[in-house]
Amino acid sequence: MQFEFINSRSAVAFVESPFSKNFHDRLSTTIEQNLTPKSIEESFPRTDWEFIVKNQSPECIEFRDWISNVFYEVMPVERLSGVPAWEASSYMGQIKLVKCWGSVYNKENYAENHNHLPFTHSFVYYLKVPEESSPLEMEGTTFFVRENLCIFFPAHINHSVPPNKSDGRVIIAGNFNWILS
Numbered sequence: 001m002q003f004e005f006i007n008s009r010s011a012v013a014f015v016e017s018p019f020s021k022n023f024h025d026r027l028s029t030t031i032e033q034n035l036t037p038k039s040i041e042e043s044f045p046r047t048d049w050e051f052i053v054k055n056q057s058p059e060c061i062e063f064r065d066w067i068s069n070v071f072y073e074v075m076p077v078e079r080l081s082g083v084p085a086w087e088a089s090s091y092m093g094q095i096k097l098v099k100c101w102g103s104v105y106n107k108e109n110y111a112e113n114h115n116h117l118p119f120t121h122s123f124v125y126y127l128k129v130p131e132e133s134s135p136l137e138m139e140g141t142t143f144f145v146r147e148n149l150c151i152f153f154p155a156h157i158n159h160s161v162p163p164n165k166s167d168g169r170v171i172i173a174g175n176f177n178w179i180l181s
């Protein structure tokens with residue numbers, strides 16, 4: 001696990017997953033078989049926003065278990081959460097993965113500058129990164145990405161993906177939020 005500041009207040013966290021190529025292949029296939037028809041006409045094809053939260057395939061269950069457990073390790077770090085560590089950890093059990101989807105970037109697909117408000121924390125995980133895949137741009141910093149990498153970031157951070165130069169860059173992204181009781 002590694003942290004990097006991207007401005008004076010916020011850091012992003014980089015975590016490597018233990019998943020095998022075979023696991024990535026299965027998860028990518030599941031995503032590619034569940035792209036929403038409408039999204040294919042948007043800037044890039046994706047599944048429903050909650051697809052990986054709800055899907056009961058073994059690979060989706062394993063992925064969301066892993067991402068939630070890793071998030072609970074990363075999130076109490078004050079510089080990522082923006083709230084004091086002691087306070088964050090006392091609320092930790094109430095922060096949940098509420099949206100999680102898969103996206104495919106083929107040639108020329110891109111993502112305009114955007115953020116994930118009103119959620120608190122977000123991540124992007126790289127399943128397939130063929131040669132000439134686009135990096136991730138975040139507030140003037142370029143992150144070159146690789147398979148098995150997960151980047152957690154505060155949801156308010158603006159980011160974008162420049163036009164992709166090859167087919168089949170597959171990612172999973174998601175949002176965490178407070179669940180009020």
Ligand SMILES: [Fe+2]
Binds near residue numbers: 114115116159173
């Ligand atoms: Fe995003």
